Amino acid sequence: MADAGDRAREEFFTEAQEIVEAFSRNLLSLDATLKVGGDDPSLVNEAFRAVHTLKGLAGLFGASRMGMLSHRLEDVLDALRLGRMPLSAQVLDMLFAAVDVYAQILGAEKAGSDAPLPALEELLARLDLSSSKGPAQPNLVVEYEIDPGLLAVLTEYEEHRLRTNIEHGLGLYRLRVQFELATIDRALEDIKQRAKRHGEIVTYLPTGESASPDTIELDLLMASRDDLATLIGTLGADHVVIEEVPRRRRPSLAIGTVPPPGLGGTLVSLAPLAAGADALADAEPHLVEAAVSLKAVTQTVRVDIKKLDHLMNIVGELSIVRGVLSRLSERARSDGQRQIAGEILRLHRSFDRRLGELRDAILEVRMVPLGQVFDRLARVVRQISRDVGKEIRLVITGGETEIDKLIVEELSDPLMHMIRNAIDHGIEPAAEREKVGKPAAGTIALNAYQKGSHVMIEIEDDGGGIDEEALVEKAVAFGRVSRADAAQLSRPELLGLIFAPGISTRDRAGDLSGRGVGMDVVKTNLSKIGGVVDVHSERGIGAKMTITLPITLAIVSALLVRVAGQVFALAVSSISEAVVFERKGLRVVDGREVVSLRGATLPVCRLAEHLGLPASQERPARRFVVVTSLGARRLGLVVDAVLGQEDIVIKPLGPSLSRVRGLAGATELGDQRVGLVLDTAALIDELLVTGEKSATEAALDG
Amino acid sequence: MADLVKAGTRGVQRRAHTHKGPVREFLVLRLGDDEYGVELTGIREILSPPPVTFVPRAPRTVVGVCSVRGLLVTVVDLRRRLGLEPAATTRRTRILLTTGPAEEVFGVLVDEVRQVVRLAEGELELSSNVLGGDVSEHVLGVGRSQPGDEMIILLDLARIVGQLSESD
Numbered sequence: 001m002a003d004a005g006d007r008a009r010e011e012f013f014t015e016a017q018e019i020v021e022a023f024s025r026n027l028l029s030l031d032a033t034l035k036v037g038g039d040d041p042s043l044v045n046e047a048f049r050a051v052h053t054l055k056g057l058a059g060l061f062g063a064s065r066m067g068m069l070s071h072r073l074e075d076v077l078d079a080l081r082l083g084r085m086p087l088s089a090q091v092l093d094m095l096f097a098a099v100d101v102y103a104q105i106l107g108a109e110k111a112g113s114d115a116p117l118p119a120l121e122e123l124l125a126r127l128d129l130s131s132s133k134g135p136a137q138p139n140l141v142v143e144y145e146i147d148p149g150l151l152a153v154l155t156e157y158e159e160h161r162l163r164t165n166i167e168h169g170l171g172l173y174r175l176r177v178q179f180e181l182a183t184i185d186r187a188l189e190d191i192k193q194r195a196k197r198h199g200e201i202v203t204y205l206p207t208g209e210s211a212s213p214d215t216i217e218l219d220l221l222m223a224s225r226d227d228l229a230t231l232i233g234t235l236g237a238d239h240v241v242i243e244e245v246p247r248r249r250r251p252s253l254a255i256g257t258v259p260p261p262g263l264g265g266t267l268v269s270l271a272p273l274a275a276g277a278d279a280l281a282d283a284e285p286h287l288v289e290a291a292v293s294l295k296a297v298t299q300t301v302r303v304d305i306k307k308l309d310h311l312m313n314i315v316g317e318l319s320i321v322r323g324v325l326s327r328l329s330e331r332a333r334s335d336g337q338r339q340i341a342g343e344i345l346r347l348h349r350s351f352d353r354r355l356g357e358l359r360d361a362i363l364e365v366r367m368v369p370l371g372q373v374f375d376r377l378a379r380v381v382r383q384i385s386r387d388v389g390k391e392i393r394l395v396i397t398g399g400e401t402e403i404d405k406l407i408v409e410e411l412s413d414p415l416m417h418m419i420r421n422a423i424d425h426g427i428e429p430a431a432e433r434e435k436v437g438k439p440a441a442g443t444i445a446l447n448a449y450q451k452g453s454h455v456m457i458e459i460e461d462d463g464g465g466i467d468e469e470a471l472v473e474k475a476v477a478f479g480r481v482s483r484a485d486a487a488q489l490s491r492p493e494l495l496g497l498i499f500a501p502g503i504s505t506r507d508r509a510g511d512l513s514g515r516g517v518g519m520d521v522v523k524t525n526l527s528k529i530g531g532v533v534d535v536h537s538e539r540g541i542g543a544k545m546t547i548t549l550p551i552t553l554a555i556v557s558a559l560l561v562r563v564a565g566q567v568f569a570l571a572v573s574s575i576s577e578a579v580v581f582e583r584k585g586l587r588v589v590d591g592r593e594v595v596s597l598r599g600a601t602l603p604v605c606r607l608a609e610h611l612g613l614p615a616s617q618e619r620p621a622r623r624f625v626v627v628t629s630l631g632a633r634r635l636g637l638v639v640d641a642v643l644g645q646e647d648i649v650i651k652p653l654g655p656s657l658s659r660v661r662g663l664a665g666a667t668e669l670g671d672q673r674v675g676l677v678l679d680t681a682a683l684i685d686e687l688l689v690t691g692e693k694s695a696t697e698a699a700l701d702g
Numbered sequence: 703m704a705d706l707v708k709a710g711t712r713g714v715q716r717r718a719h720t721h722k723g724p725v726r727e728f729l730v731l732r733l734g735d736d737e738y739g740v741e742l743t744g745i746r747e748i749l750s751p752p753p754v755t756f757v758p759r760a761p762r763t764v765v766g767v768c769s770v771r772g773l774l775v776t777v778v779d780l781r782r783r784l785g786l787e788p789a790a791t792t793r794r795t796r797i798l799l800t801t802g803p804a805e806e807v808f809g810v811l812v813d814e815v816r817q818v819v820r821l822a823e824g825e826l827e828l829s830s831n832v833l834g835g836d837v838s839e840h841v842l843g844v845g846r847s848q849p850g851d852e853m854i855i856l857l858d859l860a861r862i863v864g865q866l867s868e869s870d
Contacts, residue, residue, distance in 0.1 A: 566756060613758055653776070654802075654807070654808075655803065655806050656802070657757060660759045662759065663757070673769075
């Protein structure tokens with residue numbers, strides 16, 4: 001078993017790799033825009049964020065070299081982002097170099113090597129050089145007598161705005177405003193709006209003084225193309241004092257005072273610079289754009305999936321109401337009240353339709369395309385194929401197939417493992433492939449499609465197929481099967497052995513295997529999300545794994561059965577068929593009851609006895625065997641009646657019942673009763689794997 | 703446990719309390735011929751039992767599960783929990799809903815719900831003082847309205863359902 005740390009590390013590499021690749025794509029786009037002489041701040045911003053994320057990741061996993069590089073890159077990109085440094089081909093070259101260095105660092109981290117990386121040292125030196133000798137930037141801000149306290153708290157953006165405004169020749173003004181505490185939000189917004197006509201308010205800061213306990217005094221730093229008199233004309237008021245921020249270098253300019261009546265303080269005016277107007281005109285579309293994109297963001301909401309579960313529960317309860325309506329209609333009809341019966345029936349139909357729509361709508365919200373996982377797998381494949389030196393062609397189809405968000409989350413690990421297996425064990429080395437006339441590059445096809453209420457995912461490789469003899473040898477060696485039994489195995493059963501714990505068809509623990517995670521874990525993890533895996537293999541031609549998954553975990557299509565007078569539900573995904581149980585056909589093999597189903601031996605379990613259900617009066621003329629399967633194992637469950645198929649919402653049993661084996665939860669049936677949902681995987685496990693150990697004894701000692 | 707219960711009695715009345723100090727309210731319930739008190743603050747709801755679904759392999763004291771307005775409730779038989787023989791459901795049978803650890807909602811099955819008594823701190827005697835250490839941990843103590851008066855066994859409902867998830 002890989003421990004959590006290993007897996008987390010694994011994910012770290014995957015994620016870091018992913019981000020570096022995104023970063024590299026980003027640089028390519030930047031390069032393209034630069035070549036046509038443009039520049040795209042959002043691309044720079046994305047690159048900055050990528051590096052920033054890498055820095056965080058590096059910190060989490062103690063990858064100090066990666067952290068160092070990210071930190072320096074972050075500085076450079078931040079400078080680009082905030083316009084402190086122009087984007088040039090040289091800078092881009094440096095950034096491209098960083099992509100390679102990242103790859104080297106990741107390789108070294110993976111190998112656990114501490115050896116110095118000359119490329120990293122060199123790049124760090126270049127980065128240092130660039131930031132120190134970057135185009136000397138005239139620090140215009142220092143020319144103004146701005147309160148250093150205020151400058152210290154400017155956000156980077158504010159600082160950038162301030163600098164831009166100064167560069168564009170706008171004048172700086174300080175507005176000292178008294179706000180009523182009660183209405184400060186509105187008043188501040190109001191003054192910002194009014195200021196817009198003349199320029200913009202860059203920042204504001206409380207002065208720490210106030211005329212009364214109910215007011216607060218703020219200093220607003222404003223950049224404006226208009227002169228002081230104009231500003232006083234539109235913004236001035238009893239509680240607003242406007243001053244021009246004087247320039248340090250040329251204090252002589254700050255002379256023409258225009259003391260307006262009723263206002264204290266030194267008021268300085270400076271003729272507006274003509275460039276100011278243009279700058280503002282330029283700035284305006286940006287503002288509009290920003291507003292539009294903000295609006296777009298609010299179109300989506302992030303919702304905790306639990307809330308959707310809750311909605312789904314309500315839908316489940318409404319289905320019960322629907323059932324009541326239907327019965328009510330029948331009762332009215334049998335009482336001879338045809339008209340009322342008809343009306344209720346109409347109501348029932350319309351309710352039914354709306355409820356169906358509501359259910360589908362909620363389900364749709366939970367759905368995400370599988371492409372999310374596939375994209376990640378594509379990157380992993382590239383990585384693995386490099387690692388093992390095999391050329392792999394990955395063909396993905398059906399990435400748009402949608403599936404429950406919760407399932408997607410649980411899918412990436414098993415899929416990654418299966419693909420890794422296919423590359424490591426399935427695809428032969430190039431030389432071997434060419435010898436048998438296959439193309440040197442191995443192909444792995446990842447295909448997804450929807451089939452009814454299920455999603456099928458196929459992973460097919462054109463490798464050597466599964467070495468069945470080796471597999472049997474391994475299984476015998478591990479005691480999973482006796483040699484005598486092994487000879488009796490059907491082909492699917494034989495192939496199913498790859499899911500037995502501890503089995504791997506290679507002795508040599510490769511780079512990728514040898515992590516101790518076998519296909520059994522893959523199977524178990526998939527079955528947790530209601531998935532079933534089938535294996536097909538042709539020696540020399542390739543292997544194919546087919547995963548069948550439910551579309552959603554919220555609603556499960558279930559078969560309702562009756563055992564000893566009690567109704568149980570079984571997930572349809574775990575059932576292959578239901579046949580009539582013939583007592584005559586019952587034989588005992590190895591202390592286990594079996595029946596013969598179309599020539600194959602099927603172990604059966606009499607549910608009523610096995611679960612220790614209280615005896616019921618029911619003596620059905622005939623019983624049924626519901627055939628369930630888990631991977632290659634099959635088990636027939638003997639039930640008294642098969643009641644039909646229904647979509648159910650499974651609710652977990654309380655923690656005090658969590659140790660009860662064989663139950664997956666409970667669901668509400670139409671008649672206010674609760675039906676238990678059988679966990680067929682657990683039953684199979686208990687009966688066929690744990691073998692003789694009585695399950696009742698395991699569960700009942702309380 | 704059953705022996706302890708002999709002291710239990712019927713007909714504890716709601717009366718004006720004579721003792722000073724904070725007052726706690728207890729719901730008086732019946733199991734067979736005996737009465738017990740459980741603190742009212744721990745009870746969410748009192749219901750006539752809905753159909754209960756038997757849960758195979760569950761701890762013996764768990765009768766099954768039922769649904770209360772869409773909420774899955776684990777039903778515990780208080781009789782079995784206290785080592786008494788189970789009894790058939792009658793029209794007086796009630797389920798007391800209470801929340802246990804991890805937000806699990808339990809329904810505690812009792813033969814009948816009688817009334818509510820209010821006991822001042824002075825009328826309560828905690829089990830450790832009165833009954834010694836070896837007494838079942840299900841008992842909170844005894845309540846006695848006046849010295850020499852009939853007393854009622856007070857059960858610790860939280861502990862009764864709490865231990866279910868721990869150790870059965």
